Amino acid sequence: MSSIFGRNFKVSIFGESHGKAVGVVLDGLPSGIRLNMEFIEQEMARRRPGKSPLSTLRSESDSFEILSGYFNEATTGTPLCAVIFNSDCASDDYAPMKSLLRPGHVDYTGFVKYGGFNDYRGGGHFSGRLTAPLVFAGAVAKQALQMDNILVGSHVKSICHAEDESFDSANIDENTLKELRNLAIPVLNRDAGEKMAQCILDAKNDRDSVGGVIETAVLNLQPGLGSPFFDSMESCLAHILFSIPAVKGVEFGEGFNITKMRGSKANDAFIIDENKIKTATNYNGGILGGITNGMPVVFRVAIKPTPSIGIQQQTVDFLKNQEATISVKGRHDPCIVPRAVPVIEAAAAIVILDLILERYGEAWTNWKN
Amino acid sequence: MSSIFGRNFKVSIFGESHGKAVGVVLDGLPSGIRLNMEFIEQEMARRRPGKSPLSTLRSESDSFEILSGYFNEATTGTPLCAVIFNSDCASDDYAPMKSLLRPGHVDYTGFVKYGGFNDYRGGGHFSGRLTAPLVFAGAVAKQALQMDNILVGSHVKSICHAEDESFDSANIDENTLKELRNLAIPVLNRDAGEKMAQCILDAKNDRDSVGGVIETAVLNLQPGLGSPFFDSMESCLAHILFSIPAVKGVEFGEGFNITKMRGSKANDAFIIDENKIKTATNYNGGILGGITNGMPVVFRVAIKPTPSIGIQQQTVDFLKNQEATISVKGRHDPCIVPRAVPVIEAAAAIVILDLILERYGEAWTNWKN
């Protein structure tokens, strides 16, 4: 509780990694949005496993089926349900639950939370597989946002110690953002991308894993979205971002770094540019007092190293109630950061659509159509 | 929207900096909690302005009046409303709104959001003054949590470049946490505290400001609180934390730093200690899969430098639609980090009580009493 996110645009996800399906219900999605299915498939493909030596070998087509809410090639305004049926479930996953708790994993907390009844196979409902329906929801939200020319894009800021440049947060180019979509590891500096790939392969060779940081930008947002208490733009974004498995930090604008600046620098000076009020810098990440100011919303998300690793680790045998060691078998990503990029973007698109509907109401698309 | 936080324990705040009052309504607060008013006053005092040269000169007694929900020295279970009447409102604040937008402030976004009708005096509803009722709510929540021996405490991790040590997150001592409450700038290392004080005074002398980082710990939490999607413990905490004015980053456990570790280090090994399952380290901050694992919940919050500074800054004259300069007058904190400590703790206590009630229901206190 609660598997439902949002107030005006509600996203409800369900499913388990090795169950029949994962899926999503979109409630409050405005009517009259004509979906480009090819775009949704591209978004799904960006997250899909089994594409390269950098990710898990589990291969899922991730093809979705829309069960409701879409009629005559447009959204109806009533709940849209999409289901992604699971196909490649490794067979020995059906064995009884291992009594060895995997460090960094949900084996222990999931057991306590659900009294031992949760589906533990492949992480069950905690699995990163649940991000597939989230990406579907984000792909739909992105297309709704296009009606207002709003664009979401990202790059990998770092993988372990391999660092990319940062966005020039006051001057982010739409084309740059769009082109990042086509890279296996989306980076601003190609050399950084090669170092990241090497970093991931090194970890893989060591049967270990690495994490990283994703930097995301949202362009062309109108000022006025979000609220002071308690639904600031940062609050709403952080809420969904911290639900994505492995996320351990979120910062906006200069984030933790802004605490090293003095106010005279951290305050973004207001300027007039092409007759619009803007700021000269964007250290506050496009948000003041919880409300968008019209500059790009920029944030960074810290993603921990994948907990499933082949190296032997110390742990506890749950049933025997004694300490033990474990080497996690199976097909795992040595690094999920590249695959997490479309998930982070999806989360952002969902939040922004939610806040736009709060501001302009469910009849918003009626004016757009 | 929405000025209401929480699902089972709902905190609703209202008021403006220079209006008649600020206040809070607590809905879903269980019955039978006997409040120690002295403790609440101490919490309010920790946040109160006007205490030292390190903070603003605005002096507010911050004495609260409970209007409902408290009877025969215990909570009734029906909504508890507390009001803090404003007293020291500087008179010239009632002048017409300055047309000069203060950089880093809500002048622009507040105007757009509310179509020019918001109370701009002293930041209005966006003011840090709204954190006074939040601290009240937190002081009540902390006393409810004491029924389960749950303790919340914090230290200032850094002010600008002045750094304190970090918590030893797997071994945090209750007494240490309690003693931090008595320090003007709560730090683990007293030398760091002196450097921080100097850092603040330097900024003050320069009519500038500084920010910092607060590190908070919650001890004695039962495992099983929080959910995978979308109400992870991190999600719920980050939601309220990012509503607190000036917060620009939140991280759990090692946070952004965990992205530099490999999985073999980031995975906290499970051990058995005094017949309980624990972890040897606590890089994940007491949370796995969004759910508490029984270790201390540890997080850090980045607070930007106070935007109100006397130094001349570049800005825009809103009415004349032209660029201009501004020097912000008035009584401001050169650094709000020390005063923000009880606010951050209050936010944490509110979230944890909310999740406890989700898990154990409104009848929770019936079993405790």
Next chain:
Amino acid sequence: MSSIFGRNFKVSIFGESHGKAVGVVLDGLPSGIRLNMEFIEQEMARRRPGKSPLSTLRSESDSFEILSGYFNEATTGTPLCAVIFNSDCASDDYAPMKSLLRPGHVDYTGFVKYGGFNDYRGGGHFSGRLTAPLVFAGAVAKQALQMDNILVGSHVKSICHAEDESFDSANIDENTLKELRNLAIPVLNRDAGEKMAQCILDAKNDRDSVGGVIETAVLNLQPGLGSPFFDSMESCLAHILFSIPAVKGVEFGEGFNITKMRGSKANDAFIIDENKIKTATNYNGGILGGITNGMPVVFRVAIKPTPSIGIQQQTVDFLKNQEATISVKGRHDPCIVPRAVPVIEAAAAIVILDLILERYGEAWTNWKN
């Protein structure tokens, strides 16, 4: 839980009958609404006790104080809190709780719900006194609705066996609706009003009480408000109406009577009138499929006789765990139906504003101003 109603316009009430105050926080109230305080006072006066021999002798001025959310004679868009301080609390109410359960009252259920900690004096939080802040909220909502020319009005359909005519639901006149506001017992047929008054006085003489039915109409609603599942216009209205103390039934249009019609009669024929789509009759009460169709929304509410009566009744002595008799002392309304009229209207206005904001967003008033 939960003392908060609404999704886009949230009304949160607090207080107890014999505590310091009752009050309300309005969250999501759009900015820029200029309140006519005299109108609010009139609405409060319609509900106020102590006006006539037909009601309780408790005399409350019910003067309200707005603590926040109102500035320069308009709503700010941030939470508006209004408080009504209690004045006339009979002193012996502070005696220990009577162990005799009053039949028809909340003594028993309130005790169980709150584990004995609730404020039992005068009904505490369950008291009809809590409808005072609801009427305040409704008076504000009504003024917002006036921006769209929406009007809410009511008459007393019956008191015990004394019956008024019904609204001609397809043809309700604005002026008739407005004039009803000025009557002590608002009725369409003055003779019916006299019979009702006699009915109330008879019950009073017998130290007994009577209930009745209120019929309410909302005019000039745009079509399209409400949803099929689960927030139909009927659902939202019934939710708040059934929270009002003593309400035991709610019906829309012909309500229970429609079950005696055949479909060929119950189906309101569509017609074109002044180039607008209307219906010839309005047996469905202006709502089809949970959504307004532009006809008047008409509903009736059943209000049970006041449970506080002087006649001796059979009951249980709670502490002695044995049967007993009771005669309820104190100042009670022999009939609360006339005083309930503005409460019912307030509830309707709150719901409709909530649904308008869902449809047109928080920026709705920006276009109106």
Next chain:
Amino acid sequence: MSSIFGRNFKVSIFGESHGKAVGVVLDGLPSGIRLNMEFIEQEMARRRPGKSPLSTLRSESDSFEILSGYFNEATTGTPLCAVIFNSDCASDDYAPMKSLLRPGHVDYTGFVKYGGFNDYRGGGHFSGRLTAPLVFAGAVAKQALQMDNILVGSHVKSICHAEDESFDSANIDENTLKELRNLAIPVLNRDAGEKMAQCILDAKNDRDSVGGVIETAVLNLQPGLGSPFFDSMESCLAHILFSIPAVKGVEFGEGFNITKMRGSKANDAFIIDENKIKTATNYNGGILGGITNGMPVVFRVAIKPTPSIGIQQQTVDFLKNQEATISVKGRHDPCIVPRAVPVIEAAAAIVILDLILERYGEAWTNWKN
């Protein structure tokens, strides 16, 4: 908005009458509930069309498929999604929307609400077919409630002018309630059932339709469920009941009839029976101050005649903007009341499980298992 009902146990429905499927997601369903699939199928069969000459000829197997949240023959505690694929969709429904508005139907309001994009085929998302997933949800909720021995049952109180007896609301027998499940038209008095059947067939012969009243009882509820404002037991029940298509009235206990009683009768006297506090009568329907008192919760629901009838009716041609006549073709129920019985019960079971979880928390089943 919103297709999601509930706070602690959330039921989210999706689908359209002639789309691929209808379905439901159950969020907050506690873990460890072992479902009897045969019982669920029986519940579905009670609602299913095509069974008798009294209902529509559309034949749907209504077999459900559980996609998630169920593992090793128990609920997991994570979202349970069930889908019912549509099979018997008449082919000409894919024709362009008729421009003739069906009286009593959602053609007009659905068009306005969704800007013409809603799926109009067979009522789309407004269809009674959406009650199939609701019955599934109710069948699950009923099994959870069995853990506390809580039982929900109903009879048809009236069809048009054919009336059954009423429940003896203070003395409802469990076995009577269970046996009602086996009747095509569940009634207390068999003669009444025959009159009702004749009434339906008469209407069918006239190509017309009839409605009726359902009376439902919930037994063995603990006292203490529900709240004063705004989530009274009546509020929560009425909210979901008024979302069910065709419901136009809801009353509790004696409902509208209680307005004809004086307080001295309407007040149910407290008594002690088998050492428990009960009431001698149950005119208040088991609810005082919005909270259950331990007596049976009894309510009645008014269901209007099916709007789809073959008789010629006056209406408007939407596109030509002129008046016209219409005879609705297709397969329709002359009376949906008998099929609505399990839907009403499902709604009640959902609400009660929601309020039990509010009171006892998500860990409730942990203590039961």
